[in-house]
Amino acid sequence: MAAKNRAGQSKGQNDGAKSKYSRNLWEQWYRTILRIRRFEEKTLMMYSQQKIRGFLHVYIGQEAIAAGIKTAIRPEDALITGYRQHGIALTRGLSSKACMAELFGKADGCVKGKGGSMHFFSKEHRFFGGNGIVGAQIPIGTGIAFAEKYQQSGNICVTMFGDGAARQGALYESFNMAMTWKLPVIYIVENNGYAMGTSVARTSNVQELHSIGRAFDMPSEAVDGMHPIPVHDALLRAAEHVRSGEGPYFLEIRTYRYRGHSVSDPANYRSKEELAHYKTLDPLEVVEADLLRFNMLDAAEIATIQQEVQAEMEEAVAFAEASPYPSAEALFENNYTQADYPFIAE
Ligand SMILES: Cc1ncc(C[n+]2csc(CCOP(=O)(O)OP(=O)(O)O)c2C)c(N)n1
Ligand SMILES: [Mg+2]
Structure with missing residues (x-):
């Protein structure tokens, strides 16, 4: 995938229109992007200290998607x-702790x-995970949307995949x-150009x-x-x-992940030039510069x-350190909705 093939991504786009959004929206976007970035930087540090083990797929580079979704849908x-879901979970209201x-x-x-990195879940926050099987969430999200329609809830289901x-x-x-x-479903493909080391092309x-x-007559756009x-x-x-x-x-949202597929991937399948190009579009840096340019927040407010975000992430790590490991009995809990399910009852 060559960077030049990915239309619609250039610095300074939408400049004229950007100032029409409220200060509140801008602040939410900035906070969301920053929280995700700092949370995941911490996770990478904790991984290198072996406090976190197993899989870890970070969202760094893709945070503007989570920020834009957060301000456009309802709780x-x-x-x-x-499975690349930490940032999305945070925007749904799950705590960093x-x-x-x-x-x-x-x-x-x-x-x-x-659950670990790939399987966050919170019924309370209407967050259905966190799914490790590639594409498994597409029919599940469709089923959730069916339930919403059946129950006439007026809610929609945002169903995201790579x-x-x-x-x-x-x-x-x-x-x-x-x-x-x-x-009532919005399908979103987060097109970051790669599935593990394999490009879309x-x-x-x-x-x-x-x-x-369009093959299904579904309204669709990039x-x-x-x-x-x-x-x-x-x-x-879409909503x-x-x-x-x-x-x-259906929305194809074009994005880029700055890190490898997971922590163990050095990402040798892409060029330095491609990565450097996308780094010029870093959503964190661009939004921060926009805040100042459009007088939404001043330097002191940004600081x-x-x-606040730095302190939040320090507290999250301290909380995780202090929390106990699950008890051995917990292995047999929450496997079935029915607590006395025959296969596990003594
Ligand atoms: C059904 C299935 N096939 C293969 C895998 C192995 N696998 C894990 S991640 C991945 C790549 C998916 O890429 P994409 O959907 O673009 O998501 P991204 O990692 O870019 O967010 C593959 C093939 C899997 N987990 N599930
Ligand atoms: Mg991908």
């Missing part, structure tokens, strides 16, 4: 995603230390069902991934995911359509937010 809406403790495998983690998952058969079955039954005949939706504004705007458009009962909407 009662459902959301489901894949519960998320960090989960990564440490501790009992105070958001799933009691039994470009690699877009090649799974489950996507095609889900898209067909969702269109046929006009389900090497594995997909169709590289404009949003065009897949969105620049390096800044929260285009994401926020696209989500508002309005979906809530009106017209059925699903205060940075200190």
